[in-house]
Amino acid sequence: MKSGALHRIVIAGGGAGGLELAVRLGRRHGPDHVTLVDATPFHIWKPSLHEVAAGTVDIHRDGLSYAMLAHDNGFRFVLGEITEVDRQAREVRVAALSDADGGLILPERGVPYDTLVLAIGSLGNFFNTPGAEQYAISLDTTDAAERFRLELLKAMARASAGTDVATPGVVNVVIVGGGATGVELAAELHEAGRTISAYGLPGMTPDKLRITLIEGGPRILGPLPERVARAAEALLVERGVQVVADCRVSQVTPHSVVAQDKVFDADLCVWAAGIKAPALMGRLGLELNGMQQIKVDETLRTADPAIYAIGDCAAAPWRETGKTVPARAQAAHQQASYLAPILSARIRGETPPAQPFRFRDFGSLVSIGHAEGVGSLMGNLSGRKLLVEGWIARMMYAGTHWSHYAAVLGWWGASLRSLSRLLSRRSQPRVKLH
Numbered sequence: 001m002k003s004g005a006l007h008r009i010v011i012a013g014g015g016a017g018g019l020e021l022a023v024r025l026g027r028r029h030g031p032d033h034v035t036l037v038d039a040t041p042f043h044i045w046k047p048s049l050h051e052v053a054a055g056t057v058d059i060h061r062d063g064l065s066y067a068m069l070a071h072d073n074g075f076r077f078v079l080g081e082i083t084e085v086d087r088q089a090r091e092v093r094v095a096a097l098s099d100a101d102g103g104l105i106l107p108e109r110g111v112p113y114d115t116l117v118l119a120i121g122s123l124g125n126f127f128n129t130p131g132a133e134q135y136a137i138s139l140d141t142t143d144a145a146e147r148f149r150l151e152l153l154k155a156m157a158r159a160s161a162g163t164d165v166a167t168p169g170v171v172n173v174v175i176v177g178g179g180a181t182g183v184e185l186a187a188e189l190h191e192a193g194r195t196i197s198a199y200g201l202p203g204m205t206p207d208k209l210r211i212t213l214i215e216g217g218p219r220i221l222g223p224l225p226e227r228v229a230r231a232a233e234a235l236l237v238e239r240g241v242q243v244v245a246d247c248r249v250s251q252v253t254p255h256s257v258v259a260q261d262k263v264f265d266a267d268l269c270v271w272a273a274g275i276k277a278p279a280l281m282g283r284l285g286l287e288l289n290g291m292q293q294i295k296v297d298e299t300l301r302t303a304d305p306a307i308y309a310i311g312d313c314a315a316a317p318w319r320e321t322g323k324t325v326p327a328r329a330q331a332a333h334q335q336a337s338y339l340a341p342i343l344s345a346r347i348r349g350e351t352p353p354a355q356p357f358r359f360r361d362f363g364s365l366v367s368i369g370h371a372e373g374v375g376s377l378m379g380n381l382s383g384r385k386l387l388v389e390g391w392i393a394r395m396m397y398a399g400t401h402w403s404h405y406a407a408v409l410g411w412w413g414a415s416l417r418s419l420s421r422l423l424s425r426r427s428q429p430r431v432k433l434h
């Protein structure tokens with residue numbers, strides 16, 4: 001299809017929502033119309049970050065280069081962190097890029113837009129808990145997940161040598177937050193710990209990696225049906241994870257997590273107790289909610305008609321429940337699909353279709369390691385939630401990962417990627433050890 005006068009769409013953030021949108025629009029309209037800006041040079045789907053943290057996903061092998069994706073899908077890619085949005089000049093400011101020694105690679109740049117889509121995701125919310133930001137790691141970026149992986153390997157080596165750990169010979173990992181992220185990380189760490197032990201750290205038997213999952217509410221997986229939460233807890237307990245509910249953390253120190261009347265030894269603490277949108281959202285002069293998310297209307301547009309927002313950084317109304325659309329990859333995906341024809345119409349200079357965005361909750365799946373999962377799916381005919389468990393749930397969970405990669409690489413590319421990951425397991429350890 002022939003595109004109209006040059007209308008520049010800039011997508012800020014190439015995550016679950018932004019990248020899928022850039023691919024859809026780029027394939028249709030090309031790089032003169034579509035630019036993606038991301039702070040990192042490669043894409044890892046955020047729901048895989050617990051696997052990066054456990055070392056079962058290797059960012060250097062599994063990350064997708066934005067430069068390659070841009071070339072193959074017809075959009076322009078700009079590398080760098082967006083620091084400001086100048087709404088008057090309609091330009092985003094992208095920070096200069098330097099190497100580890102401070103040498104300048106790219107100067108500060110301005111990227112002009114006619115329509116801007118904010119898709120910069122979210123960060124961990126520490127709720128001002130003393131010590132949490134300083135001593136806990138939040139799995140909100142690939143860098144943070146990779147840092148956790150290296151800290152875990154070091155802690156296990158130290159424990160094996162009997163040096164500098166809270167309990168000699170043991171590594172205590174405390175995960176604060178019993179939502180899907182915390183639950184999936186606990187199970188993944190359990191499996192990773194077994195593999196790392198098997199590769200010969202003297203004395204580090206799998207039981208020496210002690211994982212505690214702390215939840216402030218009465219049970220883990222609060223938004224999911226109780227049956228799903230019970231099934232997940234049973235699987236975690238079976239794997240030796242200590243699950244502590246109704247326990248509010250009040251402080252994190254270098255070697256402990258303090259909660260009400262209890263102190264948990266912690267060589268490593270992961271914070272997975274909530275999210276907020278990045279601080280950039282507060283600098284736009286547009287209305288935010290309590291989680292710093294920018295308010296959008298039912299067409300995902302902010303109060304500035306040139307700016308849309310999708311994914312975790314947006315507070316979009318969910319009419320059926322009276323709440324906002326949940327911060328989930330499936331919501332970011334649906335919003336990208338919804339926005340693509342609207343932005344296509346803007347590029348062509350036509351009036352965009354006017355129907356509002358409707359979030360369809362297809363349910364949630366939670367992986368409990370590589371062989372099992374639990375979840376609830378929306379029955380299309382009955383409208384009721386159906387419980388799924390075991391390897392079927394795990395396969396369906398893997399299917400959601402595959403469909404994201406199919407959206408950006410195509411069916412064939414995503415299948416080859418899965419196959420190559422499967423084959424590489426024959427020649428590489430299941431957990432990245434370096």
Ligand SMILES: Cc1cc2nc3c(=O)[nH]c(=O)nc-3n(C[C@H](O)[C@H](O)[C@H](O)COP(=O)(O)OP(=O)(O)OC[C@H]3O[C@@H](n4cnc5c(N)ncnc54)[C@H](O)[C@@H]3O)c2cc1C
Pocket residue numbers: 012013014015016017018037038039040045046047048049050080081082083119120121122139140180181184278280310311312313327328329330331332365366
């Ligand atoms: C461990 C974990 C497991 C999860 N599991 C699930 C799951 O099973 N199912 C599910 O539905 N959801 C899951 N989620 C939530 C899901 O990952 C998010 O809801 C989803 O990724 C949000 O998509 P997004 O496009 O809004 O942001 P993201 O996918 O977070 O992407 C944001 C992008 O913006 C870039 N960026 C940020 N700031 C800037 C800036 N200033 N300048 C330039 N670029 C910037 C980032 O580099 C990133 O690429 C999980 C989350 C985590 C952490």
